[in-house]
Amino acid sequence: MSTDITKNERDIDAVLEQAQTLIAANGPLAAIDYLMQANRAYSSRRLERELVSMRVAGFRQLERPPVSWSAEADNRFDNAPGLPEISASELSADALRSGILGKGGLIVRGLLNNDRADEVREWISKAVYAHDSQADEHTTIPAEDAAWYKRSPEVEGSLVKYDRSVWAVDSPPAAFGLATIYRDLGLREILQEYFGEPAMLSVRKWVMRCVPPNNGGESGWHQDGRFMGQNIRTVNLWLSLTDCGEGAEAPGIDIVADNSRKIYPTGTHNAPFDWTVGQGLVDEIAGHYPVQRPRFAPGDAVFFDHFNLHRTGFGTVDKHHRYAVESWFFAASLAPEAQQPLLF
Numbered sequence: 001m002s003t004d005i006t007k008n009e010r011d012i013d014a015v016l017e018q019a020q021t022l023i024a025a026n027g028p029l030a031a032i033d034y035l036m037q038a039n040r041a042y043s044s045r046r047l048e049r050e051l052v053s054m055r056v057a058g059f060r061q062l063e064r065p066p067v068s069w070s071a072e073a074d075n076r077f078d079n080a081p082g083l084p085e086i087s088a089s090e091l092s093a094d095a096l097r098s099g100i101l102g103k104g105g106l107i108v109r110g111l112l113n114n115d116r117a118d119e120v121r122e123w124i125s126k127a128v129y130a131h132d133s134q135a136d137e138h139t140t141i142p143a144e145d146a147a148w149y150k151r152s153p154e155v156e157g158s159l160v161k162y163d164r165s166v167w168a169v170d171s172p173p174a175a176f177g178l179a180t181i182y183r184d185l186g187l188r189e190i191l192q193e194y195f196g197e198p199a200m201l202s203v204r205k206w207v208m209r210c211v212p213p214n215n216g217g218e219s220g221w222h223q224d225g226r227f228m229g230q231n232i233r234t235v236n237l238w239l240s241l242t243d244c245g246e247g248a249e250a251p252g253i254d255i256v257a258d259n260s261r262k263i264y265p266t267g268t269h270n271a272p273f274d275w276t277v278g279q280g281l282v283d284e285i286a287g288h289y290p291v292q293r294p295r296f297a298p299g300d301a302v303f304f305d306h307f308n309l310h311r312t313g314f315g316t317v318d319k320h321h322r323y324a325v326e327s328w329f330f331a332a333s334l335a336p337e338a339q340q341p342l343l344f
Ligand SMILES: O=C(O)CCC(=O)C(=O)O
Pocket: 209, 211, 224, 236, 238, 252, 253, 310, 311, 312, 313, 324, 326
Protein backbone atom coordinates (compact mmCIF):
# COMPACT_ATOMS: atom_id res chain seq x y z
CA MET A 1 0.00 0.00 0.00
CA SER A 2 2.60 2.53 1.09
CA THR A 3 4.75 1.56 -1.92
CA ASP A 4 1.75 2.28 -4.14
CA ILE A 5 1.32 5.69 -2.56
CA THR A 6 5.00 6.44 -3.06
CA LYS A 7 4.84 5.27 -6.66
CA ASN A 8 1.78 7.39 -7.21
CA GLU A 9 3.49 10.43 -5.70
CA ARG A 10 6.47 9.84 -7.98
CA ASP A 11 4.12 9.69 -10.96
CA ILE A 12 2.60 12.99 -9.88
CA ASP A 13 6.07 14.52 -9.57
CA ALA A 14 6.80 13.41 -13.13
CA VAL A 15 3.50 14.82 -14.40
CA LEU A 16 4.22 18.19 -12.77
CA GLU A 17 7.72 18.26 -14.21
CA GLN A 18 6.33 17.56 -17.65
CA ALA A 19 3.82 20.39 -17.16
CA GLN A 20 6.68 22.82 -16.42
CA THR A 21 8.43 21.71 -19.61
CA LEU A 22 5.20 22.31 -21.54
CA ILE A 23 4.78 25.81 -20.09
CA ALA A 24 8.26 26.73 -21.31
CA ALA A 25 7.81 25.11 -24.72
CA ASN A 26 4.13 25.66 -25.59
CA GLY A 27 2.71 28.05 -23.01
CA PRO A 28 0.42 27.68 -20.00
CA LEU A 29 -2.66 26.49 -21.86
CA ALA A 30 -0.82 23.45 -23.20
CA ALA A 31 0.32 22.63 -19.66
CA ILE A 32 -3.21 23.04 -18.31
CA ASP A 33 -4.63 20.77 -21.03
CA TYR A 34 -2.02 18.19 -20.14
CA LEU A 35 -2.63 18.40 -16.38
CA MET A 36 -6.38 18.14 -16.87
CA GLN A 37 -5.90 15.06 -19.00
CA ALA A 38 -3.53 13.55 -16.42
CA ASN A 39 -5.90 14.30 -13.57
CA ARG A 40 -8.75 12.45 -15.25
CA ALA A 41 -6.59 9.39 -14.59
CA TYR A 42 -5.00 10.31 -11.24
CA SER A 43 -7.69 12.31 -9.49
CA SER A 44 -4.93 13.91 -7.43
CA ARG A 45 -5.53 16.72 -4.97
CA ARG A 46 -1.98 17.91 -5.65
CA LEU A 47 -2.56 18.15 -9.39
CA GLU A 48 -5.83 19.97 -8.79
CA ARG A 49 -4.13 22.55 -6.58
CA GLU A 50 -1.36 23.06 -9.13
CA LEU A 51 -4.00 23.50 -11.80
CA VAL A 52 -5.59 26.39 -9.90
CA SER A 53 -2.22 28.10 -9.50
CA MET A 54 -1.30 27.50 -13.13
CA ARG A 55 -4.60 28.94 -14.35
CA VAL A 56 -4.11 32.20 -12.44
CA ALA A 57 -0.39 32.52 -13.22
CA GLY A 58 -1.02 31.47 -16.84
CA PHE A 59 -3.34 34.38 -17.48
CA ARG A 60 -0.52 36.82 -16.77
CA GLN A 61 1.53 35.21 -19.53
CA LEU A 62 -1.26 35.28 -22.07
CA GLU A 63 -1.00 37.55 -25.09
CA ARG A 64 -4.26 39.40 -25.51
CA PRO A 65 -4.40 41.37 -28.74
CA PRO A 66 -7.45 43.65 -29.08
CA VAL A 67 -10.40 42.16 -30.92
CA SER A 68 -13.20 43.97 -32.69
CA TRP A 69 -16.64 42.74 -31.76
CA SER A 70 -20.18 43.62 -32.70
CA ALA A 71 -23.24 43.26 -30.53
CA GLU A 72 -25.34 42.14 -33.52
CA ALA A 73 -27.69 39.20 -33.17
CA ASP A 74 -30.33 37.50 -35.31
CA ASN A 75 -34.00 37.74 -34.42
CA ARG A 76 -34.78 34.07 -33.82
CA PHE A 77 -36.19 34.77 -30.35
CA ASP A 78 -38.11 37.95 -31.16
CA ASN A 79 -41.46 36.33 -30.40
CA ALA A 80 -40.42 35.01 -26.99
CA PRO A 81 -42.49 36.86 -24.35
CA GLY A 82 -39.58 36.96 -21.87
CA LEU A 83 -36.25 35.18 -21.66
CA PRO A 84 -36.13 32.61 -24.47
CA GLU A 85 -35.61 28.95 -23.59
CA ILE A 86 -33.72 26.24 -25.45
CA SER A 87 -32.54 22.73 -24.68
CA ALA A 88 -28.89 21.86 -24.09
CA SER A 89 -28.48 20.39 -27.58
CA GLU A 90 -29.52 23.73 -29.13
CA LEU A 91 -26.81 25.73 -27.34
CA SER A 92 -24.52 27.56 -29.76
CA ALA A 93 -22.72 30.89 -30.02
CA ASP A 94 -25.51 32.24 -32.26
CA ALA A 95 -28.23 31.16 -29.83
CA LEU A 96 -26.30 32.85 -27.00
CA ARG A 97 -26.00 36.04 -29.05
CA SER A 98 -29.68 36.13 -29.90
CA GLY A 99 -30.65 35.38 -26.31
CA ILE A 100 -28.26 37.67 -24.44
CA LEU A 101 -28.05 40.58 -26.88
CA GLY A 102 -31.57 40.27 -28.29
CA LYS A 103 -33.58 39.47 -25.17
CA GLY A 104 -31.32 40.06 -22.15
CA GLY A 105 -30.61 36.39 -21.40
CA LEU A 106 -31.11 32.79 -22.44
CA ILE A 107 -32.44 29.89 -20.39
CA VAL A 108 -31.01 26.47 -21.20
CA ARG A 109 -32.96 23.50 -19.90
CA GLY A 110 -31.05 20.39 -18.85
CA LEU A 111 -27.57 21.79 -19.47
CA LEU A 112 -26.41 19.18 -16.95
CA ASN A 113 -28.18 15.88 -16.50
CA ASN A 114 -29.46 14.98 -13.03
CA ASP A 115 -26.48 12.86 -12.04
CA ARG A 116 -24.03 15.59 -12.91
CA ALA A 117 -26.11 18.25 -11.17
CA ASP A 118 -26.21 16.07 -8.02
CA GLU A 119 -22.46 15.62 -8.22
CA VAL A 120 -21.79 19.37 -8.46
CA ARG A 121 -24.16 20.07 -5.57
CA GLU A 122 -22.19 17.53 -3.53
CA TRP A 123 -18.92 19.33 -4.40
CA ILE A 124 -20.37 22.59 -3.10
CA SER A 125 -21.47 20.90 0.13
CA LYS A 126 -18.00 19.47 0.61
CA ALA A 127 -16.32 22.82 -0.07
CA VAL A 128 -18.66 24.69 2.29
CA TYR A 129 -18.18 22.03 4.99
CA ALA A 130 -14.39 22.15 4.63
CA HIS A 131 -14.44 25.95 4.72
CA ASP A 132 -16.63 26.08 7.83
CA SER A 133 -14.58 23.42 9.65
CA GLN A 134 -11.35 25.28 8.94
CA ALA A 135 -12.89 28.54 10.13
CA ASP A 136 -13.80 26.88 13.43
CA GLU A 137 -10.74 26.20 15.58
CA HIS A 138 -12.58 23.56 17.62
CA THR A 139 -13.26 21.35 14.64
CA THR A 140 -10.75 19.04 13.01
CA ILE A 141 -11.69 17.07 9.95
CA PRO A 142 -9.81 14.37 8.02
CA ALA A 143 -7.26 15.64 5.49
CA GLU A 144 -9.22 14.25 2.55
CA ASP A 145 -12.24 16.33 3.59
CA ALA A 146 -10.14 19.41 4.31
CA ALA A 147 -8.69 19.24 0.76
CA TRP A 148 -12.06 20.49 -0.52
CA TYR A 149 -11.19 23.97 0.72
CA LYS A 150 -7.61 24.96 0.08
CA ARG A 151 -6.33 28.36 -1.00
CA SER A 152 -3.70 28.60 -3.76
CA PRO A 153 -0.84 31.06 -3.10
CA GLU A 154 -1.75 32.65 -6.46
CA VAL A 155 -5.19 33.64 -5.19
CA GLU A 156 -5.69 36.92 -3.38
CA GLY A 157 -8.49 38.46 -1.34
CA SER A 158 -11.61 36.92 0.02
CA LEU A 159 -15.25 36.62 -0.80
CA VAL A 160 -17.56 39.08 0.89
CA LYS A 161 -20.01 36.68 2.44
CA TYR A 162 -23.74 37.23 2.26
CA ASP A 163 -24.49 33.53 2.38
CA ARG A 164 -22.59 30.26 2.47
CA SER A 165 -20.89 30.69 -0.89
CA VAL A 166 -17.25 29.94 -1.71
CA TRP A 167 -15.00 30.77 -4.63
CA ALA A 168 -14.63 27.80 -6.95
CA VAL A 169 -10.84 28.26 -7.01
CA ASP A 170 -10.73 27.78 -3.24
CA SER A 171 -11.92 24.24 -3.79
CA PRO A 172 -9.38 22.80 -6.23
CA PRO A 173 -11.24 19.48 -6.72
CA ALA A 174 -14.45 21.37 -7.50
CA ALA A 175 -12.64 23.83 -9.79
CA PHE A 176 -11.19 20.89 -11.71
CA GLY A 177 -14.58 19.18 -11.93
CA LEU A 178 -16.34 22.34 -13.12
CA ALA A 179 -13.65 23.19 -15.68
CA THR A 180 -13.94 19.63 -17.00
CA ILE A 181 -17.72 19.94 -17.29
CA TYR A 182 -17.45 23.28 -19.11
CA ARG A 183 -14.99 21.80 -21.56
CA ASP A 184 -17.15 18.70 -22.07
CA LEU A 185 -20.11 20.98 -22.82
CA GLY A 186 -18.06 22.67 -25.55
CA LEU A 187 -18.13 26.02 -23.76
CA ARG A 188 -14.55 26.83 -24.67
CA GLU A 189 -15.37 26.66 -28.37
CA ILE A 190 -18.81 28.28 -28.07
CA LEU A 191 -17.43 31.23 -26.08
CA GLN A 192 -14.43 31.57 -28.36
CA GLU A 193 -16.90 31.99 -31.21
CA TYR A 194 -19.10 34.36 -29.19
CA PHE A 195 -16.22 36.65 -28.18
CA GLY A 196 -14.04 36.13 -31.25
CA GLU A 197 -11.22 35.35 -28.81
CA PRO A 198 -10.58 33.03 -25.86
CA ALA A 199 -12.81 33.18 -22.78
CA MET A 200 -11.37 33.50 -19.28
CA LEU A 201 -12.87 32.74 -15.91
CA SER A 202 -11.80 34.65 -12.80
CA VAL A 203 -11.07 34.13 -9.14
CA ARG A 204 -13.68 36.55 -7.87
CA LYS A 205 -16.58 35.87 -10.20
CA TRP A 206 -16.56 32.09 -10.22
CA VAL A 207 -18.69 31.37 -7.20
CA MET A 208 -20.28 28.23 -5.80
CA ARG A 209 -23.39 29.45 -4.08
CA CYS A 210 -25.30 27.96 -1.21
CA VAL A 211 -28.17 30.30 -0.36
CA PRO A 212 -30.31 29.55 2.71
CA PRO A 213 -34.03 30.36 2.72
CA ASN A 214 -34.77 33.92 3.80
CA ASN A 215 -38.54 34.09 3.62
CA GLY A 216 -39.79 37.58 2.94
CA GLY A 217 -36.20 38.82 2.58
CA GLU A 218 -35.19 41.37 -0.05
CA SER A 219 -31.87 41.14 -1.84
CA GLY A 220 -30.31 43.89 -3.92
CA TRP A 221 -31.26 44.36 -7.58
CA HIS A 222 -27.97 44.82 -9.41
CA GLN A 223 -26.09 44.77 -12.68
CA ASP A 224 -22.67 43.17 -12.41
CA GLY A 225 -21.34 45.74 -14.92
CA ARG A 226 -21.83 48.30 -12.17
CA PHE A 227 -18.92 46.72 -10.21
CA MET A 228 -16.84 45.19 -12.97
CA GLY A 229 -16.81 48.13 -15.39
CA GLN A 230 -18.51 48.44 -18.76
CA ASN A 231 -15.52 48.19 -21.04
CA ILE A 232 -15.66 44.42 -20.78
CA ARG A 233 -17.34 41.56 -22.62
CA THR A 234 -18.88 38.87 -20.55
CA VAL A 235 -21.11 35.84 -20.42
CA ASN A 236 -22.35 34.58 -17.07
CA LEU A 237 -23.42 30.98 -16.79
CA TRP A 238 -25.72 30.71 -13.79
CA LEU A 239 -26.24 27.04 -13.19
CA SER A 240 -28.97 25.81 -10.88
CA LEU A 241 -28.38 22.67 -8.84
CA THR A 242 -31.60 22.80 -6.83
CA ASP A 243 -35.26 22.95 -7.78
CA CYS A 244 -35.76 26.67 -7.21
CA GLY A 245 -37.63 29.78 -8.26
CA GLU A 246 -41.34 30.37 -8.77
CA GLY A 247 -43.40 27.61 -7.18
CA ALA A 248 -40.39 25.79 -5.70
CA GLU A 249 -39.24 25.80 -2.09
CA ALA A 250 -35.78 27.30 -2.47
CA PRO A 251 -34.62 30.84 -3.35
CA GLY A 252 -34.37 31.44 -7.09
CA ILE A 253 -33.15 34.35 -9.12
CA ASP A 254 -35.24 37.33 -10.26
CA ILE A 255 -34.28 38.55 -13.72
CA VAL A 256 -35.37 41.41 -15.94
CA ALA A 257 -35.63 40.29 -19.57
CA ASP A 258 -34.18 43.61 -20.71
CA ASN A 259 -32.02 43.97 -23.81
CA SER A 260 -31.20 47.68 -23.41
CA ARG A 261 -27.49 47.75 -22.88
CA LYS A 262 -27.11 50.43 -20.25
CA ILE A 263 -26.29 50.70 -16.56
CA TYR A 264 -29.20 51.99 -14.50
CA PRO A 265 -28.72 54.51 -11.69
CA THR A 266 -28.15 52.98 -8.27
CA GLY A 267 -28.91 54.26 -4.81
CA THR A 268 -32.13 55.99 -5.96
CA HIS A 269 -35.84 55.05 -5.61
CA ASN A 270 -35.39 53.87 -2.01
CA ALA A 271 -32.54 51.51 -2.89
CA PRO A 272 -31.21 50.03 0.36
CA PHE A 273 -27.55 50.36 -0.78
CA ASP A 274 -25.61 52.68 -3.08
CA TRP A 275 -24.77 49.76 -5.41
CA THR A 276 -28.32 48.49 -5.84
CA VAL A 277 -31.12 49.57 -8.15
CA GLY A 278 -34.18 50.68 -6.19
CA GLN A 279 -37.42 48.72 -6.37
CA GLY A 280 -39.20 51.86 -7.58
CA LEU A 281 -36.96 51.99 -10.66
CA VAL A 282 -37.37 48.26 -11.26
CA ASP A 283 -41.15 48.80 -11.17
CA GLU A 284 -40.73 51.46 -13.87
CA ILE A 285 -38.52 49.19 -15.97
CA ALA A 286 -41.15 46.44 -15.53
CA GLY A 287 -43.47 48.63 -17.60
CA HIS A 288 -41.23 47.95 -20.60
CA TYR A 289 -39.60 44.59 -19.92
CA PRO A 290 -40.78 41.41 -18.22
CA VAL A 291 -39.50 40.76 -14.69
CA GLN A 292 -39.30 37.02 -14.15
CA ARG A 293 -38.60 34.49 -11.42
CA PRO A 294 -38.03 31.42 -13.57
CA ARG A 295 -38.47 27.93 -12.15
CA PHE A 296 -35.21 26.01 -12.48
CA ALA A 297 -34.71 22.28 -12.11
CA PRO A 298 -31.27 21.00 -11.07
CA GLY A 299 -29.06 21.23 -14.17
CA ASP A 300 -31.02 24.09 -15.79
CA ALA A 301 -29.07 27.25 -16.52
CA VAL A 302 -29.46 30.86 -17.54
CA PHE A 303 -26.87 32.82 -19.48
CA PHE A 304 -26.71 36.63 -19.30
CA ASP A 305 -24.11 39.37 -19.27
CA HIS A 306 -23.02 42.35 -17.18
CA PHE A 307 -25.92 44.54 -18.32
CA ASN A 308 -28.53 42.15 -16.96
CA LEU A 309 -30.51 43.39 -13.96
CA HIS A 310 -31.17 40.63 -11.41
CA ARG A 311 -31.16 39.67 -7.76
CA THR A 312 -31.43 36.62 -5.55
CA GLY A 313 -35.13 35.76 -5.46
CA PHE A 314 -36.19 34.99 -1.90
CA GLY A 315 -39.58 33.35 -1.52
CA THR A 316 -42.06 33.36 1.33
CA VAL A 317 -42.38 29.63 2.00
CA ASP A 318 -38.89 28.37 1.12
CA LYS A 319 -37.63 25.36 3.05
CA HIS A 320 -34.40 24.44 1.30
CA HIS A 321 -30.97 25.88 0.60
CA ARG A 322 -30.41 26.70 -3.03
CA TYR A 323 -27.18 25.54 -4.64
CA ALA A 324 -25.94 27.17 -7.83
CA VAL A 325 -22.72 28.03 -9.60
CA GLU A 326 -22.15 31.50 -11.00
CA SER A 327 -19.41 31.52 -13.66
CA TRP A 328 -18.57 34.82 -15.31
CA PHE A 329 -16.59 34.35 -18.50
CA PHE A 330 -14.62 37.29 -19.87
CA ALA A 331 -13.31 38.02 -23.36
CA ALA A 332 -9.55 37.72 -22.82
CA SER A 333 -8.52 41.10 -24.26
CA LEU A 334 -10.82 43.02 -21.88
CA ALA A 335 -10.75 40.75 -18.84
CA PRO A 336 -10.68 43.00 -15.74
CA GLU A 337 -7.50 42.48 -13.71
CA ALA A 338 -9.34 43.30 -10.49
CA GLN A 339 -11.34 40.07 -10.82
CA GLN A 340 -8.08 38.02 -11.09
CA PRO A 341 -8.77 36.37 -14.46
CA LEU A 342 -7.71 32.80 -15.05
CA LEU A 343 -7.41 30.30 -17.88
CA PHE A 344 -9.90 27.49 -18.19
O1 LIG B 1 -27.20 33.34 -7.15
C1 LIG B 1 -27.73 34.41 -6.87
O2 LIG B 1 -28.71 34.48 -6.14
C2 LIG B 1 -27.18 35.70 -7.42
C3 LIG B 1 -26.39 35.49 -8.64
C4 LIG B 1 -25.81 36.72 -9.23
O3 LIG B 1 -25.98 37.82 -8.77
C5 LIG B 1 -24.99 36.55 -10.43
O4 LIG B 1 -24.85 35.42 -10.93
O5 LIG B 1 -24.43 37.55 -10.91
